Amino acid sequence: MDCQIYGVLFLLTLASALPENPTAKPSNSTAQINSNSVLVALLDSHYTELSELVEKALLLQTLEEAVAKHNITIFAPRNEALERELDPEFKRFLLEPGNLKSLQNLLLFHMIPARIESNHWPDKPLHHTTLCRENIPLNGDKTVSTAKLIKSDDIIRPDGVIHGIERLLIPKSVQQDFNARRSLRTTSAVIPEGAPEVDPRTHRLKKPAPPVPAGGAPALPIFEAMAPGPSLAPAPAPGPGGPHHHFDGESQVKDFIQTLLHYGGYNELADILVNLTSLATEMGRLVSEGYVLTVLAPNDEAMAKLTTEQLSEPGAPEQIMYYHLIPEYQTEESMYNSVRRFGKVNYDTLRLPHKVAAEEADGSVKFGRGEGSAYLFDPDIYTDGRISVQGIDGVLFPAEEGTAAPKAAPAAKIVAKPRRGKLLEVTCKMLGAVGQDSHFSSCH
Numbered sequence: 001m002d003c004q005i006y007g008v009l010f011l012l013t014l015a016s017a018l019p020e021n022p023t024a025k026p027s028n029s030t031a032q033i034n035s036n037s038v039l040v041a042l043l044d045s046h047y048t049e050l051s052e053l054v055e056k057a058l059l060l061q062t063l064e065e066a067v068a069k070h071n072i073t074i075f076a077p078r079n080e081a082l083e084r085e086l087d088p089e090f091k092r093f094l095l096e097p098g099n100l101k102s103l104q105n106l107l108l109f110h111m112i113p114a115r116i117e118s119n120h121w122p123d124k125p126l127h128h129t130t131l132c133r134e135n136i137p138l139n140g141d142k143t144v145s146t147a148k149l150i151k152s153d154d155i156i157r158p159d160g161v162i163h164g165i166e167r168l169l170i171p172k173s174v175q176q177d178f179n180a181r182r183s184l185r186t187t188s189a190v191i192p193e194g195a196p197e198v199d200p201r202t203h204r205l206k207k208p209a210p211p212v213p214a215g216g217a218p219a220l221p222i223f224e225a226m227a228p229g230p231s232l233a234p235a236p237a238p239g240p241g242g243p244h245h246h247f248d249g250e251s252q253v254k255d256f257i258q259t260l261l262h263y264g265g266y267n268e269l270a271d272i273l274v275n276l277t278s279l280a281t282e283m284g285r286l287v288s289e290g291y292v293l294t295v296l297a298p299n300d301e302a303m304a305k306l307t308t309e310q311l312s313e314p315g316a317p318e319q320i321m322y323y324h325l326i327p328e329y330q331t332e333e334s335m336y337n338s339v340r341r342f343g344k345v346n347y348d349t350l351r352l353p354h355k356v357a358a359e360e361a362d363g364s365v366k367f368g369r370g371e372g373s374a375y376l377f378d379p380d381i382y383t384d385g386r387i388s389v390q391g392i393d394g395v396l397f398p399a400e401e402g403t404a405a406p407k408a409a410p411a412a413k414i415v416a417k418p419r420r421g422k423l424l425e426v427t428c429k430m431l432g433a434v435g436q437d438s439h440f441s442s443c444h
């Protein structure tokens with residue numbers, strides 16, 4: 001058998017689970033995945049048929065382990081290729097519990113253990129090994145085996161890329177397995193027309209990107225825009241508007257502060273953002289630049305537990321708030337889906353380098369750990385496609401600090417230039433760290 005799966009864990013999973021198991025969770029609770037992983041993006045993407053199959057095939061853990069080691073490139077057949085155009089007999093074969101291995105091999109055949117963005121696509125035919133170990137040819141005419149790339153670089157994340165392809169790829173081994181049972185005559189009989197890529201159920205793809213629909217795939221996060229790209233071109237701003245697209249971030253921030261005040265129970269936070277710090281202004285500036293933010297908003301009860309000491313230390317309110325700002329657009333739905341599927345998810349925060357961990361608990365999303373954890377309490381208080389506000393019932397601190405005063409943080413450094421926006425400054429530092437500051441016009 002030339003198509004074997006990486007890892008021993010997979011065999012254990014295979015032995016103990018059937019594809020019907022819808023609540024398959026990573027068996028190792030220590031496993032954690034970054035929220036900006038290409039796997040999270042795949043499951044949130046418009047490739048709903050593919051991601052359903054990946055889940056049915058119990059491949060998430062295998063893939064999590066793969067992206068922990070190396071980048072992956074995923075060739076994602078459009079939904080139609082896995083729905084209407086797929087031979088029903090072949091599909092039935094794949095979904096039979098006894099053929100789980102064939103399904104897994106088929107899916108892993110669409111994944112390469114390396115990062116191949118379209119600007120690094122080979123000119124000449126190049127055979128590349130896939131995650132199912134069978135080779136696949138990448139051809140100079142932007143086809144992979146016999147499938148045309150119809151959406152190059154559709155999804156780009158720090159640990160991988162997804163290209164949309166027109167049809168399903170079938171590795172020899174799976175074809176042989178199927179032939180051994182039945183004939184594969186009609187599997188690829190339908191010629192795809194490259195029709196518009198609209199998921200018939202969610203209608204996600206064709207929606208104009210800014211603003212992203214609530215619950216839709218997260219737009220390109222800040223860190224994405226900062227990642228040192230292969231070219232020297234300015235990093236893309238979220239959405240198709242390009243790097244120079246400007247948004248009225250200030251009024252969006254005003255809008256969400258107003259919403260918080262009307263919502264009730266979040267006055268302390270609003271006060272910190274507006275009166276105690278200049279964070280509201282800075283958030284507005286960032287959003288105007290094209291970045292997106294998710295605010296984990298501690299409610300008044302949670303804020304009341306903060307001591308005066310914790311708040312009065314220079315820079316402390318800012319430091320506390322940075323840890324509640326995720327440089328991604330996430331909704332309650334997208335976060336809940338991620339923690340359900342992956343068990344534990346790490347979100348980047350603007351308090352570098354600290355991440356905030358999230359997991360499913362009691363049918364909700366729980367952030368942080370132990371004593372200092374907080375539940376997603378008031379979902380989607382505000383979601384406009386660029387700013388998302390999620391109410392939580394606790395104030396979060398980076399794990400290393402426990403729930404103690406946030407004084408140990410490198411706050412002093414950041415406080416050094418009070419005239420300058422703290423948030424912006426942190427962002428500029430991050431940009432500078434990767435040598436990509438030129439496109440971020442407010443950094444000097």
Ligand SMILES: *[C@@H]1O[C@H](CO)[C@@H](O)[C@H](O)[C@H]1NC(C)=O
Nearest residue numbers: 009027028029030031032065
């Ligand atoms: C799973 O957890 C066990 C014990 O915590 C650990 O020894 C093992 O290495 C983990 N395996 C993976 C794949 O993370």
Ligand SMILES: *[C@@H]1O[C@H](CO)[C@@H](O)[C@H](O)[C@H]1NC(C)=O
Nearest residue numbers: 067068069070071115158159
């Ligand atoms: C994935 O690729 C990026 C860009 O080439 C690189 O910075 C990163 O380290 C890679 N990740 C892994 C896990 O190899």
Ligand SMILES: *[C@@H]1O[C@H](CO)[C@@H](O)[C@H](O)[C@H]1NC(C)=O
Nearest residue numbers: 257261267270271272274275
């Ligand atoms: C800021 O302070 C002023 C004056 O105390 C107050 O009226 C206003 O409500 C505060 N803003 C917020 C958002 O709390």
